[in-house]
Amino acid sequence: MDKQNAAVTWWVDNKMFDEVDRIRQKIQPPDPDSWEKQMQVVRVFDELIYNTDRNRGNLVITKDWQIWMIDHSRAFRTHKTLLDPKSLAQCDRKLLLRIRELDREILRQRLEKYLTSAELDGILARRDKIIKFFDDQIAEKGEAAVLFDLASVRK
Ligand SMILES: Nc1ncnc2c1ncn2[C@@H]1O[C@H](COP(=O)(O)OP(=O)(O)O)[C@@H](O)[C@H]1O
Ligand SMILES: [Mg+2]
Known part of the structure; x- marks a missing residue:
């Protein structure tokens, strides 16, 4: 075929x-x-993928008040720094866990058809920065002030 x-x-x-x-x-x-929790998820995801086009037109809201991220055509940059670390405050527990689990091998297996090696390096470097940011926040403020479970607030 x-x-x-x-x-x-x-x-x-x-x-x-x-x-x-x-x-x-x-x-x-x-x-x-x-x-607010859904928006925090958006911000963390945008930092991970270095999305420079998260304008308000790229957030679709459904009748159940779920936020859907669309239009990721300007993402996956090679930068190893965060785009807007001040936008980060809290994180969904499961999302942070999944981000912690990301390694080069997993990313390579899933994304090598779509992303260059430098783009994968960018994700990994930003992953480390996101994890460090939230680990520092947890050390300072305690886990309950930093992590939440989005699933439990979704209807
Ligand atoms: N998957 C989708 N579901 C519902 N609406 C969408 C979807 N994709 C795009 N739209 C609507 O079309 C508009 C433009 O789409 P988008 O992918 O953001 O294109 P552009 O590159 O022009 O910004 C969005 O702001 C949204 O209102
Ligand atoms: Mg758009």
Whole structure:
């Protein structure tokens, strides 16, 4: 069978609005705690992938008030520093665990078709910085002040 390159689009169903519209219409999230935790996940993920295009149009909000990250066409830079470390405050426990587990071999297996070696090095260097940031925060403030479980606040 002939193999050809193809593109896949995963459309987010039940879209309510994007973050641009939400701000414009001044609509407050019904559960600010869940909202803030979801945004923290967005920030951690954007640091890991060094996403320079997290504008509000790239956050889609569904009717259940879940935030969906879309449009990652300007990410996976080779920088070994964080983009905006001041944006980090708290982290989902499971996400941090999964970030800790990332190593070169796992990244290579999953991503070598898509990313260069320098891009993988960038992820690993930023992973180390993210982990150090949260470990320092935990040492200073205690785990309960830094880590949360997003699954438990999602309906
Ligand atoms: N998977 C998707 N599900 C729902 N809406 C989407 C999806 N992808 C894009 N959109 C809508 O289309 C807009 C533009 O898409 P995006 O991928 O961000 O393109 P651009 O590169 O032009 O910014 C988004 O702001 C969003 O409102
Ligand atoms: Mg976009």
